[in-house]
Amino acid sequence: MGQASYDCQACGACCAYSPEWPRFTLEDDETIARIPPAFVDDAAGRMRCDGNRCTALKGDIGKTAACSIYPVRPIVCRDCEPGDEACLMARAHHGLPA
Template sequence: MAVGAEIFDCQSCGACCAYSADWPRFSIEEDEQLEKIPEAFVAADLSGMRCDGTRCLALAGEIGKHVACTIYDVRPEVCRECMPGDPECLMARAERGMPAI
């Protein structure tokens, strides 16, 4: 767990899921993993998650209030690797004007 991770609540944040359309990219997933992600959430070029602007289409709710990943159990590795309070988390929060702590 990242330092200070206990103060971050992913379900009231969602910044990492709306940071960049280039972030939710597939890289080390096996074909079997990728096949579990509903086609509606996969980018047309199959490189990663489909986004509306910078926001992943699998993200439901209002960023900074209450959010949830609608495909949490089958989300790609890049999503699994972003941990509360880690550098990527803090970078995404800063981009959205959210406090680091």
Template sequence: MSTLPETAEFDCQSCGACCAYSAEWPRFSLEPDEALALIPEKFVSADLSGMACENDRCLALAGELGKHVACTIYEVRPDVCRACMPGDPECLMARSFHGMTGERG
């Protein structure tokens, strides 16, 4: 039986839309320096304000969007990434942008 909340109707591991929506999204906020230090430098933006992106896709995202993806720094990802919940307005916006349906799958 699933223990996920009702809003968790999407499978993030076959999505990744919110990790490839805007370079403005995976920004650092209130993380302590020790937490940010755990993120490999190659994934941090030149101005140190957030995750480095290419064409609005976070460099730490591996895999193929909409098929199978993974955050390669999942354990040490920024707070904003932890706050994003499947089914929330940002999720739906990102999925819609990438042509993914609002339905499961």
């Protein structure tokens, strides 16, 4: 399947796969400061998660999903593309079709 066949707003699997995924890697302090502090886990250097799920994710996995901080989301989130390896791995984890 091509990338166009995946709708992130009807998925959200990548945002609820692992607390290690929403890790800050290339962000500078100024970029991280744009993210509301309630969503940042400073001690771990990543987005705050509730279990495996990023706390910025709103909605239900596989139904309707949205990032509540989309314009300022971390680079790792920007880099995840619909239908790429990470996307398909997260979808499989949640039992969603590839």
